[in-house]
Amino acid sequence: MGNVRFHLAMSQDGYIGGIGEQAWPAHMRLLGWVHDLASWRANAGLEGGQVNDDDQVLREATASVGAYVMGRTMFDFGEEPWGDNPPFHAPVFVLTHRPRETVTKEGGTTYTFVVDGIGSAIRQAKEAVGNKDVRIEGGASAAQQALAAGLVDTFELHVIPVLLGGGVRLFDGIGSDSIELERTRVIESPVATHMSYRVLPANGQPPR
């Protein structure tokens, strides 16, 4: 059975994006590092790019992913720039309150609109992937809802060495019960600290 996971770039003060006129500068500060990487370029149909630890991390973040779950805000933001041949090449389940027919794009991407919540979206994604993983692509709210519902198996934070001072917080609204984690990997690169965690069962004990 595959895992449900997310991989998100986060400032050291906990933001994965900016609000309003800070949206674009925050996006570039948090995600600018991926645009030079070979795996990102290949996925966008471009040649060349750096092959380094960051590239390997990015490669693994999509390896063995069979379907994506995505919040509506992120989808609305991306639908047009992702174009006719989106970078997912897999089924994408979009959380929304507005029912819409499934959209089939080139290259294996489909957009299926789910109106009955994160649990349903993840269940449908799991049914679509067999033994592969389901990746929660973002944004913050989708990851939060999945964490609060106990539906996340693992996650990776690309911690960027900056304090943004404001924006969209990743870890908000995840409920008031502690969630114990096991840190499974840390990779230090010049641009980020890539921190991987496994979510422990709700009745688990903290490691000693």
Place this chain on the structure above:
Amino acid sequence: MGNVRFHLAMSQDGYIGGIGEQAWPAHMRLLGWVHDLASWRANAGLEGGQVNDDDQVLREATASVGAYVMGRTMFDFGEEPWGDNPPFHAPVFVLTHRPRETVTKEGGTTYTFVVDGIGSAIRQAKEAVGNKDVRIEGGASAAQQALAAGLVDTFELHVIPVLLGGGVRLFDGIGSDSIELERTRVIESPVATHMSYRVLPANGQPPR
């Protein structure tokens, strides 16, 4: 000239303490790991304890510290348990709005009450220490005020593998301008990821 620095234990979702009835469990979850360490025990007048990477990190967090700056809430919480021979063995400058005579304790600790803000407290602490460092002991507000005022040179986060879901956030109210950081060290231990940063000048460029 010494540095101004802080070293704080923080959950992966950014909290350095709990509120209300969560205060004690959060404190134990975030700081329980120090109580077995040789350096913590020695400072508390106890023998034995573990000598490991965490112990070394804790040792370095007080090494070459010549004075402490502390918020009023933390001081009020600690004054009684710290007792007649507090664990600081150095001048402590307490941020407060209530003027009070300086208190001299055994073992080299003095409590000086500063009513005119973080800048004044850090300046007085620097004057007291010569070439040694000033450590902002906590709580969150003292660290935030110092960051917002551009007065922090370095900091270390002991990132604990837990999502607390609520509490006192370390990185709040630090202003809306980005603060670029240089990650200087990461130490992975079973109980925490110790992440050290240097604060870059306000006009600095992010590292590439």
